[in-house]
Amino acid sequence: MKNRFATGRCFCGEIEFRITFPTDFLAHCHCQSCRRSHAAAFVTWTSVPLERFEFIKGENDIAWYRSSEFILWGFCGKCGSSMLYRAEREGHPENPRPDRMYISAGCLDALDRSPESHVSFEEHSKLLDGFSEIPKYRGKTDKKID
Numbered sequence: 523m524k525n526r527f528a529t530g531r532c533f534c535g536e537i538e539f540r541i542t543f544p545t546d547f548l549a550h551c552h553c554q555s556c557r558r559s560h561a562a563a564f565v566t567w568t569s570v571p572l573e574r575f576e577f578i579k580g581e582n583d584i585a586w587y588r589s590s591e592f593i594l595w596g597f598c599g600k601c602g603s604s605m606l607y608r609a610e611r612e613g614h615p616e617n618p619r620p621d622r623m624y625i626s627a628g629c630l631d632a633l634d635r636s637p638e639s640h641v642s643f644e645e646h647s648k649l650l651d652g653f654s655e656i657p658k659y660r661g662k663t664d665k666k667i668d
């Protein structure tokens with residue numbers, strides 16, 4: 523393990539937090555809720571026990587959107603970056619754990635593992651069609667990366 527910690531940060535930098543490894547998992551979620559909440563093709567999630575998650579700054583600038591009686595989605599109230607997910611209590615059909623903070627891994631500066639799975643893949647977006655096959659370029663130039 524290279525790092526003991528990872529820092530998470532929103533787009534504008536108002537919110538920063540730190541997690542202490544090890545994470546529980548790392549998975550790409552393709553469900554419609556994740557895709558819509560992030561306006562993205564899919565969302566890569568990890569989690570840590572609540573006691574290994576701490577805000578460095580901006581805790582009061584997190585806005586929590588309640589999607590159900592169980593679930594809260596946390597995003598920066600200033601720039602809108604979606605970063606966090608919490609289950610307030612047990613009973614949700616997919617069993618997210620109330621003792622965990624779920625983190626959208628794209629906002630982290632380090633990871634302790636590689637992605638392990640695609641979950642809710644039956645809901646995956648057509649945006650991923652040909653993902654590996656289509657040409658790749660450096661920046662928005664015409665210089666191809668093989």
Ligand SMILES: [Zn+2]
Binds near residue numbers: 532534536603
């Ligand atoms: Zn922000």
Ligand SMILES: [Zn+2]
Binds near residue numbers: 553554555556
């Ligand atoms: Zn999802």
